Each structure stands twice: as C-alpha cells, then as structure tokens.
Amino acid sequence: MNMTIPAGADAARAIEVLTRLRDQLGAAAVLIGADVPERNRNDWSTQPPTNPLAVVRPVDAAGVSAALRACREASLPVVPQGGLTGLCGGARPEDGWVALSLERLVGVEEIDPDSATMTVRAGTPLEAVQRAATDAGLYFALDLGSRGSCAIGGNLSTNAGGNRVIRYGMARELVLGLEWVLPDGTIVTSLNKMMKNNAGYDLKQLFIGSEGTLGVITRIVLKLHPQPGCTMSALCALPDYPSVVRLLNASRRGLGPLLSAFEVMWPDYWEVVTQRVGVRPPVAGAHGFYVLVEAQGTDEAVDGPRFAAWLEQFADGGGLADAALAQSVADTQSFWALRDACSEFFQVLGPHVSYDVALAVRDMDAFAAQCKAALLAQIPGCESVYYGHIGDGNVHLVAWVPGLSIEEQPKKRMDEVIYGTVRDFKGSISAEHGIGTAKKPYLSYARSPEEIALMRTLKQALDPQNLLNPGKVI
Amino acid sequence: MNMTIPAGADAARAIEVLTRLRDQLGAAAVLIGADVPERNRNDWSTQPPTNPLAVVRPVDAAGVSAALRACREASLPVVPQGGLTGLCGGARPEDGWVALSLERLVGVEEIDPDSATMTVRAGTPLEAVQRAATDAGLYFALDLGSRGSCAIGGNLSTNAGGNRVIRYGMARELVLGLEWVLPDGTIVTSLNKMMKNNAGYDLKQLFIGSEGTLGVITRIVLKLHPQPGCTMSALCALPDYPSVVRLLNASRRGLGPLLSAFEVMWPDYWEVVTQRVGVRPPVAGAHGFYVLVEAQGTDEAVDGPRFAAWLEQFADGGGLADAALAQSVADTQSFWALRDACSEFFQVLGPHVSYDVALAVRDMDAFAAQCKAALLAQIPGCESVYYGHIGDGNVHLVAWVPGLSIEEQPKKRMDEVIYGTVRDFKGSISAEHGIGTAKKPYLSYARSPEEIALMRTLKQALDPQNLLNPGKVI
Incomplete structure (x- = not known):
C-alpha cells in the first residue's frame, strides 16, 4: 500500500491500530489508504486534495471516542469532518492524517415542542435540521447558502452566521446543549435543554467556534423558534x-x-x-x-x-x-x-478570491473605499466588489485580476492588502468563515499577542499531544 | 495589627507587597486589616462576615494587573468583588484573603449608536448602564431586582438572567467584547464591537459565568437594543x-x-x-x-x-x-x-431559604409537586412556594419551617431534598445565581464527572497556583 505516515508516527503501529479499530467499528467505518473516498480528501477551500492515511466514520460518540483513542495510541493527527463546505481549510486533512468524518452520525433524536428544542446528531445536514423543525411546526433560524451540504456539527464548530444573524444571532446562540469528545477520548455529555443553566463553567462555549481543534462535537440540543407568520x-x-x-x-x-x-x-x-x-x-x-x-x-x-x-x-x-x-x-x-x-460570480467574473471580514458599522464604507484603492494601487488591474450583512458588522468582498487563472491570482498580496486594511480599522479578518489554515497567517491582524497566547494555553491544556486538527487556527 | 494570614502565605511578605502596592496605586486603593470596610467582608449570601487581609480598589486594568501580580508574589488568595449582591458566596472573601473590588473602576467610556454598543467599566452599577443607554435613545435589556447595587462586571461573571431572558437572552448574549486580567496579571483586551467575529476561539465566553475564578473582568462592550415603543x-x-x-x-x-x-x-x-x-x-x-x-x-x-x-x-x-x-x-x-x-417574603414569611433551579418546561409542575411533597415528608412542617420565568426553564422556590430563625432553618436538609429532586428531573441546581460556595456541594447533581473534570482542567491551566477565588464553583 502506498501511504504517507506523518512525522512522529510509525507505519506498522498505525496500520495495527486502524485494523483493530476496523474490527471494533465495522468495515464501513474505517477505510484505509486508496479506499479513502475523494470527498474526504479536501474541503471547499480551493487547495489541492491530499492523501489521508484513513477515514473513520463512526455512528456514535463511543465510536468517535474509540477513533480518537486509537489515533492517539499511534500518534496520528486527526481532522474532524462534517459537510466539508468550509472555505478556510479547517476540515482538510494533511497527507497521512486520519479524517474523522461525522457523515454516518446523523439523524434527529428528539423534538421537544414545549422547550422548543431539537436534539440532533452532529453529521446531520443543515437542511434536514431546518426541515425537521418545520415539520414539527417550528423554525430553525440558521440559514446559509450551503445548507444542502453542510452539517450542523460543522456549523457549530465554525460558529456559522448567515443571513439572519441580525435577528437570531450566530450559530452559538442557537445552542442549548452539546455532547463532544475530547482529544483523549473522554465523552462529555451536556445535553442541556434549558435557556438558563449557570451550574459552573459553560463548557460548550469553548467547543463552539474552535474549528475542531479542541474536541469533536457529536450531538447538539438546538434552540428552535416559532415559524414566522x-x-x-x-x-x-x-x-x-x-x-x-x-x-x-x-x-x-x-x-x-x-x-x-x-x-x-x-x-x-x-x-x-x-x-x-x-x-x-x-x-x-x-x-x-x-x-x-x-x-x-x-x-x-x-x-x-x-x-x-x-x-x-x-x-x-x-x-x-x-x-x-x-x-x-x-x-x-x-x-x-x-x-x-x-454564487454566480465564477461564471461572470472568472477566477476570483472571496473574503469575509467584520468591521464596526460606521467604518464600513471607509473600509471599502480604502481597500478598493489599495488593491488597485498595489496590484495593477485588481478589481473588487463589496456587499454584506452590515447590520451584523459583516462585509464580504470579492477581488480578482481579470484574465488570470485561480492559481495565477495574486492571493497572497490581496490577503496582505485586505487584512492590512482590516487591521487599520480594528476589524476582524473572519466574520463567519473561521480561520482554518487559510487565514492563520493573519490571525495577529485581528487578535492581540495576549489573546493568541491564551488560545495556545487552552489548546495545550486540552490537547497536550497536539493531535487533534494540529496547526489549524493557531 | 490583628491579621489572619492564609496557609501558604507569609505575614511579613504579605505586608511588604501590599505596602508596595499602596505606594504604586495610592492610599485610597489599598486598605489593610481593620481599615477594610464592612461592605467588602461579605456578600448577600447570608453567611457571617469575614476578616480579609486587605481590600484593593484599582481604577483601571493596569491596577488590577498590579494587584494580581503582587498577591501572587506573596501567595495571597484574591476574590474579585463587584456590587456584592451575589447569593451564593462567589464574592465573599475568606479570612486573610485580599478582596479585589471593582468599585472605583466605573463609568461609561463610549456609546456607539451605529454599532448599538456601549463600552463600560466593570464596576459600573447595572442601573447606571441602563440609564446611560436610555439617555442615548437606546435600551440595555438586562434587568434584575438588585439593579441599583449590582455591578455590570458581576452580572457578567455570574452570567445574570433576570426578567426578560425569554426575549433578549442571558447576560452572556448581551456581550460583544471584553477586557479581563488573567490570574498571572496578563491584561487581555478584546473590546470587539461586531456581532460576527470568528477569528479564533471566542475567549470571552470562558470568563463570562465563571464567577471570577479564571480572570477579573475590567471592561465590557455591551450590545444595546432599540427602546421598546x-x-x-x-x-x-x-x-x-x-x-x-x-x-x-x-x-x-x-x-x-x-x-x-x-x-x-x-x-x-x-x-x-x-x-x-x-x-x-x-x-x-x-x-x-x-x-x-x-x-x-x-x-x-x-x-x-x-x-x-x-x-x-x-x-x-x-x-x-x-x-x-x-x-x-x-x-x-x-x-x-x-x-x-x-422581595417582601422576609416580612411576611419570616426567615426562609430561596432557591433558583432550572428544568425542562414540561417537567416544571411535576417537579413542584414532587419537591413540595418531599420537603413536607422529610422535614416536618416545611412549607414551600413556587414561581418563575418558566419560558426560560427557570423556577424559583422558597422553603421555610415557620417559627424557626434563619440559623435554625434546616437548610442542609432542604438543599438535599430540593437538589435531589432537581437531579431526578435532570435539571440544573442553578439557573441564574451561580454556584459560589453555597451550591458547590451539589454541583455533581447537575454536572457529570467528565464536565467537572474539564472545569478543573481549565482552572488548572489558567490559575495553576489556585490563588484566584480558590474553592469557588469547583
């Protein structure tokens, strides 16, 4: 078998633990080497596909726990995967990693109309969540373009936003309870249904929006709203x-x-x-x-x-x-x-680069003007257009040099101009897409050294071996 | 001077660092021994007042940082204090501790009407925050009985609830940015004004609702709403x-x-x-x-x-x-x-014990019936009454044995009956009041061993010397 093994891991040991895991979880749950499907080799971040060592597809939290323990035993890095629609590389494996896909951990477990909650498994597509709520006469307020493909667990691990944040908040605000698995395989079940619960630290907050670097979300209690009339x-x-x-x-x-x-x-x-x-x-x-x-x-x-x-x-x-x-x-x-x-920009503009940034409401137009001028001044022929959910402080922009292929687009220079302008206005380099690997070089444009050091402290405390989605975000 | 020095600290060293801190922050900022005002010796949790070694009252984050560094140097435990209206002992010092009071770290720094935000210092009373919002033609939605005395920093450190959670959410959901000081004195300034900001972990979430055990909140960016018409x-x-x-x-x-x-x-x-x-x-x-x-x-x-x-x-x-x-x-x-x-129960019922618990909406009446019966069965003569914000899953109850003084009320047995019934219904022992010391023995009634272990891991990572509000919550 032609396989890449990451530094620090041993090929024989890796195969041994993966084989044992396959015996434990079933043949459909562990696909090794060339058997890894194309979809699990990449996300939507327009980078080339990779060669993960294996994909593991558990059907419950116990299976996720077994997978994390096995990979830890063999020092194998693990990347959690949902619908793989992320734009920043958060769910993209590196060569030799194990992809831990939630694609078979799906389904709605319960809808409680009186508490207005839904308990759902993390791999369930967003659209299926929306539909289940509607079928119960209720409404799940999170909505974004990739609803048919993205998974609710991925929506939470990136704290997704979308079109109606101004009214219902980010994904974080639609979560009441969570179950997740820590890097060491510990299952933490905290499927709270109550709007108010101040019994100790609100642990779930740390696992929402941390892009699968601190734990793997397996089940969720979502807050539902009444259907708009x-x-x-x-x-x-x-x-x-x-x-x-x-x-x-x-x-x-x-x-x-x-x-x-x-x-x-x-x-x-x-x-x-x-x-x-x-x-x-x-x-x-x-x-x-x-x-x-x-x-x-x-x-x-x-x-x-x-x-x-x-x-x-x-x-x-x-x-x-x-x-x-x-x-x-x-x-x-x-x-x-x-x-x-x-969504049709590719057809009409040709290859281009999309950005998602946040700014104070009053700064947005000045940002757009300054950014557009700086792009033109520093990258000859560079065009850019601006739009966004400004009530939420969120601007999207698209930049491109006409006539260049996607590989030829001067993305790095665009990044520097755009994120540099964001920094000038004390904005954020990511409003809703996360950091992953794509925006990681610019994290310090939006976060202070103290903030980044504290993120590292938390990562070190929860994942001291640095095996869960290593190198992502920080 | 008659002073209690906590175990592990040295009296001469303690006086040395506190004297140096007084030279640095000014005489009004450091009051030692008998000079500690009565108010800083206790909170509203109906326990007896204590003898803290000193109270430190900085006017900015730099002063809070200096205080934490000084106390660390002398191994002195520190308790952060806001308006001292907490009911669970979270802000109550033990004998020999240093009380770090935010009472002089007050005032509104900015209101941004376009972003609909207010930047405010942590010691500012809630009522002053509400008034400043109203004066600017906007609305700050958090409201609770102690509004005139409680401080906004304390509201956040306990993730306060109140009357309008069903519409506006808990205190957590009204926060966009935060500045806090870590136990080692590091100032983390994250005064974000944007509704959307997914640039790395949302660190502020960890410091909201952790009752001053992980850091000291110094400034806050609050989310404002339109005034209701x-x-x-x-x-x-x-x-x-x-x-x-x-x-x-x-x-x-x-x-x-x-x-x-x-x-x-x-x-x-x-x-x-x-x-x-x-x-x-x-x-x-x-x-x-x-x-x-x-x-x-x-x-x-x-x-x-x-x-x-x-x-x-x-x-x-x-x-x-x-x-x-x-x-x-x-x-x-x-x-x-x-x-x-x-609020007038003391006058009409005499001494009684107040409880704040959370349950799924559908379970509340069954809980009330079972709890009332169990109290009567296990504590002869014990009366109880029930009320609450049930749309939020929150029930309050008051229990008492007529004719007994507050010291004579069988609080421990009431706790056991009430929190035991909460556990039977998989509810929470604290909806909005926090844990402090009062509810700490019952934390395991509402949180699993895995959750509590994870809380300890975080506490250990951020406060390895266990000097910031030690023994509270976990």
Whole structure:
C-alpha cells in the first residue's frame, strides 16, 4: 500500500491500530489508504486534495471516542469532518492524517415542542435540521447558502452566521446543549435543554467556534423558534453611506425585533449582478447604495401595513432615493436573487478570491473605499466588489485580476492588502468563515499577542499531544 | 495589627507587597486589616462576615494587573468583588484573603449608536448602564431586582438572567467584547464591537459565568437594543399546567419576538402574595395557575390591538379561566407587583431559604409537586412556594419551617431534598445565581464527572497556583 505516515508516527503501529479499530467499528467505518473516498480528501477551500492515511466514520460518540483513542495510541493527527463546505481549510486533512468524518452520525433524536428544542446528531445536514423543525411546526433560524451540504456539527464548530444573524444571532446562540469528545477520548455529555443553566463553567462555549481543534462535537440540543407568520421586504436605493446608517437605525427602531435582514450592496456589486449576472433591478437608475431590508412578522394583516407605513415614514424624512416594496413572496425572492447572485460570480467574473471580514458599522464604507484603492494601487488591474450583512458588522468582498487563472491570482498580496486594511480599522479578518489554515497567517491582524497566547494555553491544556486538527487556527 | 494570614502565605511578605502596592496605586486603593470596610467582608449570601487581609480598589486594568501580580508574589488568595449582591458566596472573601473590588473602576467610556454598543467599566452599577443607554435613545435589556447595587462586571461573571431572558437572552448574549486580567496579571483586551467575529476561539465566553475564578473582568462592550415603543401585558388565570404550556406555545407563536416575559405563579405563591403580602389580585377566585404575559412592541397603535386580539383568540380556544388585560402602564406595574412581591417574603414569611433551579418546561409542575411533597415528608412542617420565568426553564422556590430563625432553618436538609429532586428531573441546581460556595456541594447533581473534570482542567491551566477565588464553583 502506498501511504504517507506523518512525522512522529510509525507505519506498522498505525496500520495495527486502524485494523483493530476496523474490527471494533465495522468495515464501513474505517477505510484505509486508496479506499479513502475523494470527498474526504479536501474541503471547499480551493487547495489541492491530499492523501489521508484513513477515514473513520463512526455512528456514535463511543465510536468517535474509540477513533480518537486509537489515533492517539499511534500518534496520528486527526481532522474532524462534517459537510466539508468550509472555505478556510479547517476540515482538510494533511497527507497521512486520519479524517474523522461525522457523515454516518446523523439523524434527529428528539423534538421537544414545549422547550422548543431539537436534539440532533452532529453529521446531520443543515437542511434536514431546518426541515425537521418545520415539520414539527417550528423554525430553525440558521440559514446559509450551503445548507444542502453542510452539517450542523460543522456549523457549530465554525460558529456559522448567515443571513439572519441580525435577528437570531450566530450559530452559538442557537445552542442549548452539546455532547463532544475530547482529544483523549473522554465523552462529555451536556445535553442541556434549558435557556438558563449557570451550574459552573459553560463548557460548550469553548467547543463552539474552535474549528475542531479542541474536541469533536457529536450531538447538539438546538434552540428552535416559532415559524414566522409572514415576511415583508423592500429594496431601497440610497444616495450615500450616512443614509444607509440612518436606514439601519430606523429599521432597528421602527421594526424592532421583527427586523430579520439588512443586506447592503455597494454600486460595484450592483453593477456586476444587474449587468453581468443579469438579475433584473427592481429600482431604476444608478445610486450610491442598495439595501435589502427584510422583516419577519407574525400576522400579515398587521405586520404588512406596519412595514409599508414604516418605509413611507422613512421616505418622508428624506434620504431614500428610490424603493421597491415587495408585494408578494415572488418579489421577496427576486430581491434576494440580487444578494444571492454572488454564487454566480465564477461564471461572470472568472477566477476570483472571496473574503469575509467584520468591521464596526460606521467604518464600513471607509473600509471599502480604502481597500478598493489599495488593491488597485498595489496590484495593477485588481478589481473588487463589496456587499454584506452590515447590520451584523459583516462585509464580504470579492477581488480578482481579470484574465488570470485561480492559481495565477495574486492571493497572497490581496490577503496582505485586505487584512492590512482590516487591521487599520480594528476589524476582524473572519466574520463567519473561521480561520482554518487559510487565514492563520493573519490571525495577529485581528487578535492581540495576549489573546493568541491564551488560545495556545487552552489548546495545550486540552490537547497536550497536539493531535487533534494540529496547526489549524493557531 | 490583628491579621489572619492564609496557609501558604507569609505575614511579613504579605505586608511588604501590599505596602508596595499602596505606594504604586495610592492610599485610597489599598486598605489593610481593620481599615477594610464592612461592605467588602461579605456578600448577600447570608453567611457571617469575614476578616480579609486587605481590600484593593484599582481604577483601571493596569491596577488590577498590579494587584494580581503582587498577591501572587506573596501567595495571597484574591476574590474579585463587584456590587456584592451575589447569593451564593462567589464574592465573599475568606479570612486573610485580599478582596479585589471593582468599585472605583466605573463609568461609561463610549456609546456607539451605529454599532448599538456601549463600552463600560466593570464596576459600573447595572442601573447606571441602563440609564446611560436610555439617555442615548437606546435600551440595555438586562434587568434584575438588585439593579441599583449590582455591578455590570458581576452580572457578567455570574452570567445574570433576570426578567426578560425569554426575549433578549442571558447576560452572556448581551456581550460583544471584553477586557479581563488573567490570574498571572496578563491584561487581555478584546473590546470587539461586531456581532460576527470568528477569528479564533471566542475567549470571552470562558470568563463570562465563571464567577471570577479564571480572570477579573475590567471592561465590557455591551450590545444595546432599540427602546421598546410600548409594553402590553395580561394577567391570566388557568386551570392546570397543560393549559399554561398551551399559553406559552401560543405566546411564542402569536407574539413572536415581541414576547418579553412569561412569569408563572403557582397557587401557593399566589396565596402568599395576595393574602399575606396584600397585593390586590387583578383576577378573582382561586385557580390552578397564574401567568403574567408581557410583550414589548414598537407601536402602541398596532401592537396594542394585536396583543388584545391574540389573547381573545386564545380565550376562544378554551383553557383560560380568567384574564385581566392591562389598560395602562399602572396596570402593568400592578401585575408586576405580584411577581416582585417575593422581595417582601422576609416580612411576611419570616426567615426562609430561596432557591433558583432550572428544568425542562414540561417537567416544571411535576417537579413542584414532587419537591413540595418531599420537603413536607422529610422535614416536618416545611412549607414551600413556587414561581418563575418558566419560558426560560427557570423556577424559583422558597422553603421555610415557620417559627424557626434563619440559623435554625434546616437548610442542609432542604438543599438535599430540593437538589435531589432537581437531579431526578435532570435539571440544573442553578439557573441564574451561580454556584459560589453555597451550591458547590451539589454541583455533581447537575454536572457529570467528565464536565467537572474539564472545569478543573481549565482552572488548572489558567490559575495553576489556585490563588484566584480558590474553592469557588469547583
């Protein structure tokens, strides 16, 4: 067998423990060498696929524990894998590692309508979680583009965000209980269903958002919400950024907790989606900014007129150049098509690099202007467009040099310009995508030496042999 | 000077470092021995006051760091203190310890209306935080009875809850950034203002709710909300617990995110507050349960009628024995007077013991019945009453044997019966009050050996000398 064995591990010992693990968990649970499926060799971070030593696919926490103990015995590095949709390399194995895939640890265990909770296994796809909630007359609020492929465990290990954070919070805020396995194989079961539980440290918080470097999440108690009774939306055109901020503040005040999305599109983004992707613009003419405002209400008859009256009142105060109010679900979908068109950028822009950064609301336009100018000045021909969930402090941007292949794109220089500008504004180099390996060289742009040292202290305390997803994040 | 020096410390060395610290931070910052004010010798946990060696009162994080380094040098245990309103002994010094009080580390540093954040120093009283938010046209959602005395840093170190958790979450969910000082004196400044920031581990989560055992919180970036435009409320009488759960689910569905409180009173509680405290009941007759439902809207003209229509619709479906709909702010206040009357229990019930536990919503009434019966069976004459924020899974209860002084109350046996019943229902021994020393013997009733071992691993990693609030929580 042609296999790569990582430094510090011994080939014979590795095969011995993996064979023993296969006897224990079954043939379908342990695939070695050339039998490792293509999907487990990479994630969506556009790096080349690798040659893991094996993939282990347990069906429960006991199997995850057995896998971690076995790999520890043979000093084999382990990378946890969910839906493999991460963009930063967090779930990508290195050559010779063991991929610990949660793909068979799936299914909804319980929905408790009175506590408004769902207990679910970590490998379950997000879309299946959403559907199970809906089927029970409830609503799971996390939503993102890769819903059909990503796993709920991966959503938590990266603390996923998405479109409705402004109303429901990040993935972290949708978790009440967790079960996870520590690097030494200890299973910690803390499947709390209560909104309030202050009995000692809230341990689960450490395992949410740590990208599988401290433990492997196996089961989750999710917080469910009532199904929204109706959705209202408007596509607003505004002359300048101060007007956008005024609209944001007016949305918060006037729509209160009904406000469910506030998506801003800069004119460069708007031009690409309306002219090159070809989405029909619901407002005419060229404007300084375009904003999709969405609210979720409980009663169409009450909340529909309220939303319309709120928008009219804002318009009366000036600062709104134009606006289209959705009259139907189809209208709302057509507004979202403008925002979702970024998924078609590859077709219309060709190879490009996507970024996900966070900034204080007041700094966003200055950031966009400074970043765009710096990219152009330092990378001849470099174009960039800006859009994002600005109510959450989150801007996405896409940068590219036309005519270059993805390998030829000057990604490293782009990284330096963009993350350097983020640092100037005291922003974050990752709003919702995590760090993985892709953003690791820039962690110090967003975190202080004291913060990074403390992350290392925690990693060392929980994984002293540094075998669980080593080299990721820190 | 008559001073107690803790085991492992040396008196001369202790005085030397404290004197040096006084030279460094000023005479008002370090009070030694008999100069320690009465307030710093205890908290609200009804234990006797103690004799700390000194109190240190820094005005900034650098002063907190200097204090921690000095105490470490002399092996002196340190207890962080905020408003000292904790009920579990978390802020109570032992004899010979140094009290590190945040009482002079106060004031609002900044309010950013566009990011909807406030940066505030940890010793600032909660009420001052609320007022500063209101003065800026915004709203800080955390609220609890001791608002005038408790400090925001203490609210975070205990992850305080309060009345509106069902809408706004616990204190944890109202924090975006944090600055804290580690046991070794390292200042970690992470004053993030963004709702989304996934650049590495979310370290602040570990210091929220750990009751000052892992670090000392010095500054906080709080998340603010829009001011509610109007408040609607109703006091509902229901025949049985299934009807209460139906009302809860109908509130979530019909009021959506406007639902801001769902307070349940069992008949034993109702009898005490209406007959012994003497609060006027807004509904007549005796019923199975009483529920205060509150919603916060944005527009009285829209949300007032919506609330009334929602209640009427529920009543039409049956299961509502009686209801009073608030017609004015005064009405809402009079409904809350029923719930707040528990603060007068000392006057009407005499000495009693208060408990704060959490359970799954569906188990609460069974818990109350079983707990009440077990108390009576095992402690002759023991009375108990039940009330709480049941939408959050939180029940409060008060137990007492009439005629006994507070010292004579059989607290230990009550603890065992009540926490034992909580364990039977897989609930939590602390919903919002923390563990401190008072609940520490029962931590294993609510947390598994694996969870407690992991808490110890973290404590050991961050405070290897075990000098920061030692013996608290774990």
